[in-house]
Amino acid sequence: MKLLIVESPAKARKIQSYLGQGWQVRACLGHVRDLPNSKDVLPERYKDATFAKLGVDVENNYAPIYVARKDKAQTIKDLKALAKSAEAVYLAADPDREGESIAWHLSVLLGLGKDAKRVTYQEITERAIRQAVANPRTIDFHLVAAQETRRVLDRLAGYGVSPLLWNAVGGPQSAGRVQSAALMLLSQREQSRLSFVASAFWRVGVVVASQPAFKAQVTAIRGTALATAASFGASGQLKSGLDVMQLDQEKATQLISYLNRQQAVVGAVTLSPVVRRPPPPLTTSGLQQAANAKLKLGAAQVTRLAQSLYEQGRITYIRTDSPHLSDEAIHLAREAVATRFGPSALPQEGRQYATRNQNAQEAHEAIRPAGTFAVPEQTGLSGDELALYRLVYERTLASQMRDAVGEKTAVMLQAGVVTLHASGVVLTEKGFTALYDDQDSSDEEQALPKVLVGERFSLKDAKAEEKKSSPPARFTEGKFVQVMEKAGIGRPSTYGATLETLQKRNYVALRNRQLHVTPLGLLVASYLMKQVPQLVNAEFTAQMEGDLDRIASGTLSRVAYLDSIWKATLSPAIRAAQLFSPRYPLPHLEAVLEVRGGVAGLVVSGKGVALPDNVLPEDLTPQTVAALMDGTFKASKPKTSDASERAVSQPAKRTNGAASRKKPITASTTKRRRSTGTK
């Protein structure tokens, strides 16, 4: 009997069916050994070591202590028994950095030594598997070293910086390479919203009475452009150097009566072709984004539903960063498109998509229907599972369909001294949009009639509308997963977990499906930014990836790299960090956020109160601040939250005593903390 070990049980079943008799295919369920997370799992000889809690002997070339993971005890026992009676053991963990490490840890636990046979393959077909097991290689120790470097760095950074927060903020706080960089991105967005000053301006629209009629907007008067939202800076002023006119209500009203007496002459007609390519097949982040936008599902819910579909054999593996489709998948997708829309809906050749993500490891295919591409209605699925499967099915098919082709028409008209513009798009070939439309339905696109330069039309129904410049939008969970991927922060298997951690720590909260940074989150972010800017820098992970690649190729030593990050950078910053608690002066308000015992509070002219749990920075106005200070504040009852919001916020419920304890912050206590801390 030969033993083949993969990571996932679903994959094991599939491969078992290919290899058949003479093979045992088993799953190890991911990592089997790790750094210790508590003292009781430590081997006896390390119990008294100074680095016991850290699990890394920094002074001895950053040697890690590895212990078998408790949650894998049974799995390891079973694998050991099988390995003993097997004539050969093949280690077939995923073909990436983490997979190579898993293979090595298995080889140690199973006592395989140099005989360990490492096999990898890019797709799960009988041919690919048989070819892989016929050509085993040895374990790539450079790649294993790169993974170990990543693991050690994360432990040193996380366990090094988190205690700073216990001192400065109080309570069970945490910091890390991924979660703190993510918090910083969210916090920067929240801060630019808090300091943003909105400006009001007026826009005037009119109906051009052609056959059929269409709508046009006033864009300029006597050659001077009217202000749009883009004309204003974040502080509410018109951007300098712009020659624009800001309409107020009075001028807008005058403009309306002027327009109603005018005729418009067509001054220019511009036609330009429009080609829209289909969106690529789904990756983990793409699935989160699409399911959030189209199905209004939260991150945790999408993960649960997708995992279930994967286990039922409906879709391929759900944690992937590659939009790649196998030849077989492209063939099946094209067949399904031809059945539904006819062969004319297909381009000559199948379409392959390249990843846009620099850090992609591409160990898996895109997320697509597994097996025979069952039509959604014939799967027997229902509810959210059906909806999510349909999304995967349609995105996969759409990726193989023709481009949508059309024409954009832009018309300029002159009505006396007033310049008007109208535009519209008409699709002449629907292409993939016949199946899957990825455009926001809100940006309406009118079909313009054919008009000629010099034609005259009367105007009617002129209307003025007040608009406001708006701050950068908050992120939904789905959108933010894409932001993390683009910044190279985290991995497909951790995007959801990172969002959960940030919510569990009460740094981030969901409201109306949008991610908000809490007062505590703002304080933690501003503290980390001041004391350990290296850790929260969004570039940090991207640079790390480059260095890990050099370690994997053998051109950079693991110890030299860790020295440059730990001994030369992070460790000195941690030693020099101030321990006093952070303050955050709120823009536009005479109030400062402070924190005591892990609870954020508000301080106004020396007097402090703790903030109730569900108060977010956007709730703080002169009125609510006054009410909070004199104790008359009533939390506005949030509107009934939808299911996806509940699903995520439930596990985030805080059970820790320190965090839920409420103590008023007084001027004397905050002052004392600061004076002791700065010594």
Add this chain to the structure above:
DNA sequence: CAGTGAGCGAGCTTCCGCTTGACTT
């Protein structure tokens, strides 16, 4: 005299990434 509460000190918290069930509530 009994009950209350301020104040003190000891001990605790934490990372990222790879995988699923087996546990309660």
